Amino acid sequence: MFYAERCDFCGECLSSCQYLDYDEERAQKEMKELVEGGCPPVVANCVTCVACNQVCPNGANPFDLINERQEETGALGIPKESFEKFSQLHNLPSKVVSGDPEKPAMNLCIVGNMVKDQVAGSLFSGLTLVEGADYFCTLGYVHLGKPSIVKENISKFVENLAALEKDEVICFHDDCYATLKAKADECHVEVPFKVTHLFEYLAEQLKERQNEIKPLGLKVAYQAPCASRYSPEKDVYLDEIFDLVGVKRVSRKHEGMKGLCCGAPLMAKDRERAMKIKLKNIEDAAEHGAEAMIFLCPMCFLNLRKLCRERNIRPIFISDLCYYALGEKEY
Numbered sequence: 001m002f003y004a005e006r007c008d009f010c011g012e013c014l015s016s017c018q019y020l021d022y023d024e025e026r027a028q029k030e031m032k033e034l035v036e037g038g039c040p041p042v043v044a045n046c047v048t049c050v051a052c053n054q055v056c057p058n059g060a061n062p063f064d065l066i067n068e069r070q071e072e073t074g075a076l077g078i079p080k081e082s083f084e085k086f087s088q089l090h091n092l093p094s095k096v097v098s099g100d101p102e103k104p105a106m107n108l109c110i111v112g113n114m115v116k117d118q119v120a121g122s123l124f125s126g127l128t129l130v131e132g133a134d135y136f137c138t139l140g141y142v143h144l145g146k147p148s149i150v151k152e153n154i155s156k157f158v159e160n161l162a163a164l165e166k167d168e169v170i171c172f173h174d175d176c177y178a179t180l181k182a183k184a185d186e187c188h189v190e191v192p193f194k195v196t197h198l199f200e201y202l203a204e205q206l207k208e209r210q211n212e213i214k215p216l217g218l219k220v221a222y223q224a225p226c227a228s229r230y231s232p233e234k235d236v237y238l239d240e241i242f243d244l245v246g247v248k249r250v251s252r253k254h255e256g257m258k259g260l261c262c263g264a265p266l267m268a269k270d271r272e273r274a275m276k277i278k279l280k281n282i283e284d285a286a287e288h289g290a291e292a293m294i295f296l297c298p299m300c301f302l303n304l305r306k307l308c309r310e311r312n313i314r315p316i317f318i319s320d321l322c323y324y325a326l327g328e329k330e331y
Contacts, residue, residue, distance in 0.1 A: 002065035013052035050229035070145030082268035094132030104168035139175035178230035199237035215246020221285035225297035245325035262300035
């Protein structure tokens with residue numbers, strides 16, 4: 001949700017964008033045009049990475065305004081076939097694999113097939129696992145310039161998770177966590193269970209098994225999903241995980257607030273621009289000595305794994321990193 005009363009037109013949101021070359025004057029001009037109901041060039045040129053929400057010093061959520069204008073005007077230019085393909089996710093069969101009644105549920109959203117090896121080990125033993133259309137948070141529609149679908153779906157998404165009758169739901173997918181922790185509140189939808197991010201869950205698991213950990217001694221870069229911009233507060237748990245497993249995050253240009261997206265949102269309409277962003281991201285990690293790139297989002301992993309390997313950077317899911325340190329999987 002864009003909070004117009006918080007926007008003072010400082011322009012920092014757009015002048016800080018890693019994909020646009022805006023000075024302060026142009027940034028201020030286009031933000032004013034947006035607030036007045038116009039459709040300046042940023043609406044079409046936005047890569048939908050959500051970073052400007054995190055950058056805004058006043059918490060006005062400028063991306064949400066850009067996203068709304070994308071839906072109103074169609075200026076984002078997502079091909080119809082891409083939208084139709086994404087919409088097919090609503091047809092995925094829903095699955096509930098019951099676990100220990102005393103343990104939480106973990107929502108795999110629509111990425112269950114992509115992460116089945118990640119949740120097969122001891123770290124997730126006893127959890128009730130759910131996935132499919134009934135547990136689809138739909139946040140990915142912001143990348144298609146369709147934020148209204150996310151808002152329309154939130155109540156049902158929360159109801160379906162609440163029907164599991166669990167006091168706690170762990171979100172494997174960052175999109176789900178952002179939906180439950182940020183979007184639900186904006187839409188005045190009450191979430192009647194504790195929402196736990198995968199990072200927090202893994203950090204607690206590692207602390208309980210600290211005597212089993214063998215430090216990995218790796219230098220790593222981290223690829224943050226776009227959805228992480230909605231809830232940066234939970235990244236403290238990522239730092240805990242890195243400390244616990246004995247890896248060091250390299251200091252590089254495109255990290256944190258200046259992090260780059262994986263390019264996936266652009267693939268449907270501008271593959272050349274997407275590839276430039278991917279290369280810039282991976283080359284930055286390589287130049288600063290990263291031996292591995294750590295992933296949370298399966299889509300980020302799929303989009304960047306080949307380029308990582310070509311530059312001798314090993315792509316690793318965050319859960320696999322934990323398994324390597326515990327000796328449960330061989331590095």
